[in-house]
Amino acid sequence: MKALDELTFDNRFARLGDAFSTHVLPEPLDEPRLVVASDAAMALLDLDPAVAETPVFAELFGGHKLWAEAEPRAMVYSGHQFGSYNPQLGDGRGLLLGEVYNRAGEHWDLHLKGAGQTPYSRMGDGRAVLRSSIREFLASEALHALGIPSSRALCVIGSSTPVWREKQERGAMVLRLAHSHIRFGHFEYFYYTKKPEQQAELAEHVLKLHFPECQEQPEPYLAMFREVVERNAELIAKWQAYGFCHGVMNTDNMSILGITFDFGPFAFLDDFDAHFVCNHSDHEGRYSFSNQVPIGQWNLSALAQALTPFISVDALKETLGLYLPLYQAHYLDLMRRRLGLTTAEDDDQQLVERLLQLMQNSSVDYTLFFRRLGDEPAAHALARLRDDFVDMLGFDAWADAYKARVARNGEYSEAQRRARMHAVNPLYILRNYLAQNAITAAESGDYSEVRRLHEVLSKPFEEQPGMEQYAQRPPDWGKHLEISCSS
DSSP states (O other), X not given: OBOGGGOEEOOTTGGXXXXXXXXXXXXXXXXXXXXXXXXXXXXXXXXXXXXXXXXXXXXXXXXXXXXXXXXXXEEOOOXXXXXXXXXXXXXXXXXXXXXXXXXXXXXXXXEEETOOOOTTOTTSOOOEEHHHHHHHHHHHHXXXXXXXXXXXXXXXXXXXXXXXXXXXXXEEEEEEEESOOOBHHHHXXXXXXXXXXXXXXXXXXXXXXXXXXXXXXXXXXXXXXXXXXXXXXXHHHHHHHHTEEOXXXXXXXXXXXXXXXXXXXXXXXXXXXXXXXXXXXXXXXXXXXXXXXXXXXXXHXXXXXXXXXXXXXXXXXXXXXXXXXXHHHHXXXXXXXXXXXXXXXXXXXXXXXXXXXXXXXXXXXXXXXXXXXXXXXXXXXXXXXXXXXXXXXXXXXXXXXXXXXXXXXXXXXXXXXHHHHHTTSOSOOOOHHHHHHHHHHHHTTOOHHHHHHHHHHTSTTSOOTTOGGGGSOOOGGGGSOOBOSOO
16 A cells, blocks of 8 residues: 555646646645545555544645645636536636556546635635535545445545635535546537637547547547447436435536536435425526436537537537437336346336336335335335325335236345345435534534444445444434535
8 A cells, every 4th residue: 555655646637738727736724634534535546544544644635735746736617507608617616636546557636625716716715614525525435335426535624724604614625536527618618718729639638538449439529429428328317216416517517527526515315306406506496306317418418519629510419319318228227226127128117107206296215215125025015115105005006016027027036136126225325414413513523423424325235233323214304404505
């Protein structure tokens, strides 16, 4: 394992120059201290987990020290925010400290969020607060553990630095890892500012470093766009299958790699609600749970517009047409697995839709329903779950159809069914009230709950003795927490 001073830097994005980013040094936090660190994320950099407890760790990721080889840059980009184009955004509180590569040859961005003002802060202070930093850390690592593509989070560093939002809070920094932090908005920025040379340089950079297999295709940029469409179709299918709401699907928050990042007012569904809006600033429900699918297509269309200098309009339209069929195929495959089905039948989509409508009408806990369905033989599980539904006759009809479907699925033991279903149906998810409990404790200086919750969420499919409280339905107050973009 490596020590902190043994990281190997290769700052490829910084070498693109000042048209793409601005050199900025992080602003140090007062009295930096470790809140939580991810051993799994540290392993991506070949780091010894023990270094997280050393003073230099908090100093490095609290803005006090910097590697000589690092070259911190604030990236410039634009994007469509709630459907309206904003011509210049950029890293207003984040810095790309540099890119490092591990022993396996993988490159990872070290991106520090909450690092202070940059030229793109737009009158903001460039800071992040402890609560939002904890939420992003927990979400990044929890999504990864669920098998949902996501940026990773190495650590959260707390401080005594005062930061004003709706009230005075404490500043913090979260260190994010990703193979790239390039977003749809990077391409939009150079397209709408009419800078074709820089746009071509960006496109070549992304193609060469992140989609090298596409270089062998007759039309490399079209092949790259198709890959972006496919990755986003699969990503959003996983969001929908596991009840994850991003909350702010602006094009500047969409990764060119098709991963989840830029966590703001996200939430996992508690009771199933297709119309759930997790961002209380989203008054029109643009980014509601059910709208994530069409918004994904809308965002890909915005990217396609920015790629018209490289790809014909007809080819872009044809490729965009793949999104919904790919999404539907991925989603239905995931939902079959969640229902314990290993074969496909034409009526499976209707079976899923009928179940979700029944859950919607009865406020059924989305995560626990699927987990409990796999706890016992189908008939026994359904008998227990029946009491959660208001329309019992409707549920009985669905249950009969489901039992018949399970009977046609092929022969297997109940132990195999349970193992297969529990491998895809989590017992533990990052519910808002659990995050809030951890944040409340951390704000009083107790980081043990953040660390315990992170540990539980790192193994979401495994029943963990003594952790039953993390697998409960939320209390009433926990279902109505308002989460905003303010962080």
